[in-house]
Amino acid sequence: MAKMDGVPGPGWVPPGEAKPKRNTTKIVLIVVGVVLAVCCLGGVGGGFLFYRTIKGATQPASDAAEKFIVALEGEKYEEAHGQLCSSARTRYTVEQVSSIAKARGKVTGHDIRNVSVSNYNGDKSATVRARLDYAGGASGEHFFRLVDEDGTWRVCGQPY
Secondary structure, three states: OEOOOOOEOOOOOOOOOOOOOOOHHHHHHHHHHHHHHHHHHHHHHHHHHHHHHHHHHHHHHHHHHHHHHHHHHOOOHHHHHHOEOHHHHHHOOHHHHHHHHHHHOOEEEEEEEEEEEEEEOOEEEEEEEEEEEEOOOOEEEEEEEEEEEOOEEEEEOOOO
């Protein structure tokens, strides 16, 4: 549009020439793509941090159950007894742990399937679900109850 003084104003296009084409659609798509990329990366990063937090909470209980089961597999009943919580160690002697384990059958392998940790008013406990393989080919699921005693996870209740 021309000014009254005869000098063209901003945005004036001489007759017969096309206005410069704006790439509004292209700019909007680029901005949307960048926003989506940032959101996806944030989601992946958040998911990774969540996984590490959960793994950090459950790994010590899982490790304690693993250590107990490996002691049973090796028929190291004194070692297994030493991994019991204080009340279970008082209730069960090494000989009783040995008798219970032998009555169930020799454990030849295992697979920890699930670990669940809870904290109720500062009392931490866990349940570890494991598949135990026995001599002769049988297998079965077993739930190990664990408690955190002074920062050490221990199998508690009936040992096995």
